[in-house]
Amino acid sequence: MPQTAAEQLTQLRAAAAYIQQQAAAFQPEFGIILGTGLGALAKEVQVEHALSYADIPHFPVSTVESHAGRLLLGTLGGRRVAVLQGRFHYYEGYTMQQVVFPVRVLKLLGISKLFVSNAAGGLHPEFRISDLMLIDDHINLQPTNPLVGPNLDELGPRFPDMFAPYDAGLLAQAEAAAADLGFGPRVRRGVYASLPGPMLETPAEYRYLRTIGSDAVGMSTVPEVIAARHMGLPVLAVSVITDLASPEHLKPVDIQHILAAAADAEPRLTALLKRVVEQQ
Ligand code: HPA
Numbered sequence: 044m045p046q047t048a049a050e051q052l053t054q055l056r057a058a059a060a061y062i063q064q065q066a067a068a069f070q071p072e073f074g075i076i077l078g079t080g081l082g083a084l085a086k087e088v089q090v091e092h093a094l095s096y097a098d099i100p101h102f103p104v105s106t107v108e109s110h111a112g113r114l115l116l117g118t119l120g121g122r123r124v125a126v127l128q129g130r131f132h133y134y135e136g137y138t139m140q141q142v143v144f145p146v147r148v149l150k151l152l153g154i155s156k157l158f159v160s161n162a163a164g165g166l167h168p169e170f171r172i173s174d175l176m177l178i179d180d181h182i183n184l185q186p187t188n189p190l191v192g193p194n195l196d197e198l199g200p201r202f203p204d205m206f207a208p209y210d211a212g213l214l215a216q217a218e219a220a221a222a223d224l225g226f227g228p229r230v231r232r233g234v235y236a237s238l239p240g241p242m243l244e245t246p247a248e249y250r251y252l253r254t255i256g257s258d259a260v261g262m263s264t265v266p267e268v269i270a271a272r273h274m275g276l277p278v279l280a281v282s283v284i285t286d287l288a289s290p291e292h293l294k295p296v297d298i299q300h301i302l303a304a305a306a307d308a309e310p311r312l313t314a315l316l317k318r319v320v321e322q323q
Contacts, residue, residue, distance in 0.1 A: 048193040051140060054101040058144070059151035061100050062114065066092040069116045071125035073320060074149035074276075076267060078130065078161035079301065081283065083309040085128050087317055090117040096129070102148075103131050103141045114145070120321030125149050132262055134241040139189040143270035147198065150274045156213070156323065157271045158316055162305050163261035163282035164243070164296070166253045167233055168289045173308040175230045175315065176259050177217050178280040179209050182236040183265045190273055199273035208268055210277035213319065217279055220318040226311050233258025235282055237265035243296055249288045259284060279319060283308040 046054075063069070069092060077084055096102045096112040104112060115126040127149070131142045146157065165174065194201045214232070221230035236252050238244070240262035244252065252260050259282045271278050285304035286296040 045192055046140070048195050051195060052197060055144065055147050055151055057100045058102055058148045062094060062148065062152060065094055066116050070123060070153050071116060071149065072123045072154065073125070073156045073158060073323065074146065074154040075124055075126045075158045075316065076130050076146070076160065077126060077128050078159070078263060079305060081160045081162070081305055081309055081312060082128055084313045084316055085115055085126055087313055088115055088117045088119045088124060088126055090115050092116040101144065103137050103144060120317050122320050122323060124320065125152060125154060130263060130267070133185055133239050133266065134262060139187055139191065139266055142266045143189040146267045146270050147274070150198065150271075150276060154276065157267075157276045157278045158320065159264055159267060159278060159280040160312060160316070161261050161264045161280070161282050162285045162301055163235060163259035164286050164288040165259055165284035166249060166288050167231065167258040168291070170231060170258070170284050170287065170289075171229070172284060172287060173304045174284040175221070175226070175308060175312055176235070176282040176284060177214055177230065177232045178235045178264070178282060179214055179232045180234045181208060181265050181268065182234060182255065182257055183269070184236055184238045185265060186239055189266050189270045199275060203273045205272060208272055208278065209280060213277060213279035216319050216322055217281070217315060220315055220322070224311075224314055224318065226315065229311070230315070231258070235264060235280070236260045238262060244288065246293055249293065253289065260288065281312060281315070283312060
């Protein structure tokens, strides 16, 4: 049975209350979601409290090996952050409400901005492996989205607009930070298409995704961004290009190569996000 809005809110509030109680009323300013193989940012955080997802009431528990499944509360570049080390994907069998549960809890804890990372396949012909792509728009090709069902009126409107899903000010700051750090040419901008996975795409699907205007493709992020925008949170999202899916580069991809490319890009992603967070 799908849950009512009241049931969902009760669970979200219980999770937030537990976190506050465990973390001595720590109040994060910003939320950060770390994607596949992109956990290194966590090492830069001066962790004050680390909570296992399994201990937080109603939190889904991560099934993907490359995801740690912990909520870190601490400071990054002098700012108070809540870091979700491990996210939930629709392909794992969670409902969209479960996929976005952690983001909604972070909003209840008081975050005012959301930073998101993911691993993605590059479709733009100029992209190279381990480039970073600042997401400036998306195409939701997941079979559903987290706002289907009763609206959580306390969190946001029934019909949120998606005119500017990615914050223009944060994008400009990220581009300036990339230039400053000397990563300029390897930091791109583009449209992210989100598919359910878990299988990668066929050659015809990659051509289709390119034709409809995608620069990168992955299996996450868009549900969380939709939930964040519903709640009025400005979002900065960054993809690490872990494989090339444009027709001239297409070859079989395997998860080991994806993780290796993510590891290669990780120091740049970490430095970039840290710099942007510091500047808020
Ligand atoms: N397709 C979908 N998801 C991905 C890819 C891809 O090529 N690379 C990393 N995540």
